[in-house]
Amino acid sequence: MQIIEILRQEHSLIRLVLTTMERLRPQRGKFSPEAGRQLESLLEFFWIYVDHCHCGKEENVLFLAMEKAGISRQAGPIGIGLAQHQMNRKILQFLQEVALNWKPDEPQSNLSLAAAMDDYILQLRAHLDREERVLFPLAEDQLGEPQDARLLQACHSLEQNLLSPRRRANLLEKLQRLNPEIHF
């Protein structure tokens, strides 16, 4: 199904941005002085593109269609997917707070920022892997091709409502300064 293909492509993009964030992390010692501004762009991507748009498509389009096809929302892969989205948000919120309070000259503050970044990277990678291993195959198995066009349209509208062309271009420009391979 094309909708699953698009969600998988978004996962590849999210992995690329996670790797880009990982590169900001110093092996030891302090983050570079530009790290605060760079992290701000990455956090914008993780909120608007990942949490609002990508997870929004899963929660408000894909999971609803799967529910209508008879898969329980409470238990099983959908319930786990929803719980993980909630957990991802909490960890991202924490990373944002640590980044806002980051003091470039304080070793402990640098360690805290690196640890919060590591937590988010680890959590999100494991979550993407799980969706690809369990949730997407189940969706492809349960949802019929005839629904594909309608679901795609719903995802497209959701993204258009949440991410204006101007904001998208602006965010992309900031991220490409960190890694020119990023495209969306």
Ligand SMILES: [Fe+2]
């Ligand atoms: Fe996903």
